[in-house]
Amino acid sequence: MMKHFFWSKIFLTLLLLCLIQTGFSQDLSFLWDQYGIYREPALKDRFFKHSDLVPLFQKLEKSGLFKIEIAGGSAQGRSVYHLTAGRGKIKVLLWSQMHGDETTATRALFDFFNFLKANDKNDELRNKLLDQLELHFVPMLNPDGAEMFKRRNALDIDINRDARMLVSPEARILMDIAKKIKPDFGFNLHDQSTLYSAGRSKNTATISFLDPAFNYAKDMDDVRKKARQVILLMNNVLQKLMPDKVAKYNDDYDPRCFGDTFQGMGIATILIESGGYPGDPEKEYIRKLNFYALLSALNSIADQSYLKEDVVQYEKIPENNRSLYNVLIRNVKITKQGSVFLTNLGINHTQVKDSDYRGVSYQGSIDELGDVERVYGYDEADAGDLNYTPGKLKILTKKEWENLNAESEVQLIREGYLFIKWSDAKSPAGPVKNRLLNLTNSTSVSGQVGLNQAANFLLTKQDKPVFAIINGFLLKLDQPAKVLHNTFGY
Ligand SMILES: [Zn+2]
Incomplete structure (x- = not known):
């Protein structure tokens, strides 16, 4: 009896150890549910500026948890901040927004700061x-780019191609910090095109990873292996939340990039790219994924549980692939130069920045015609037996146009109209927000379909519109009227 008790005690102890070893300690799913407590409300879309971050840095400094230094100035003299927290032996450096218009991870870092300073x-x-790690953060490395919502800095240098020449002050700041603190791990935080897919599939590459190579031979060493293991841990966590929407980047070596250079300096460096997710134009869901994935990664670095990941599994992560369009119309019969033929139309939305760089509109145009293979759209329609029909032009006074509501605009679309011309005034060119119909100052509109042409047409059945494509947005006319993000004035 005594012996039996002894063995069951051993068994229970072993079981508990096993659970801890197999990731039991890493289950942070409660944090996914509690994210709202930590989300920084001052950062609510993609377009915040350096001046929006300064008061947040001041608040963090008051918390007493962070040491906050000004690491240097950008080309236009904006301060780049370096935050430090923690008293552990393992040093981790995380930096975001070296490309000024890639803001998702900066938002997630401020959410993470709120998590760290809470009680x-x-x-x-x-x-x-905080006990195991010494955490270093450089959020918004490129504040001048952020100011104009653009990738490069004020000198038109791509900071992530400047790791070798270090001509930009922002690149020098990052290199100086890395050389000074000699981190064990580096997190290089970016955004990528929303048109990337995970492999050749309909799945968005919502998060993409890379453990950059440190030489042209793409060798593996212990440093790069650690980066790969941390990626695998994050991949496991993310797959549970959004299956098959994680991808990996091509690992061709480029010594101009910081990740590749840092990996060679002995810093296990991980690139995280935030891509697209259906229905998430401001990337707020992806921000939450960043918060959760980063916390999971840091937790595993703190207890070294990432070391259990088998690097062979990395092969299973699909490569980033450009297989997506904003809208894909399949099997459209069009007439062009006297030929009638069946084609697919891939339509993309180009961003048009607001004059204050605090928002964007979209301009939709046709990016592909012809046969397509294993490509997909965020929105799709099969034209099947429908006919391509150019939209008509309706002439209204400016006042009449102002008085239209979504229902009356949809009614005009049902009658075949896609453009309004004001009879008594010149209408503005460029984006027209919260409308359904385009504006034009021309007396006629082109019905031509062509590469790089604006995407405005109807798909009709017995002359009745079933779908309308307006400024590249797909409108399903059997669904309730809803204004588009923006149409266009021509
Ligand atoms: Zn980037």
């Missing part, structure tokens, strides 16, 4: 991170 039921986890 609540998650103290055990945050103390574990």
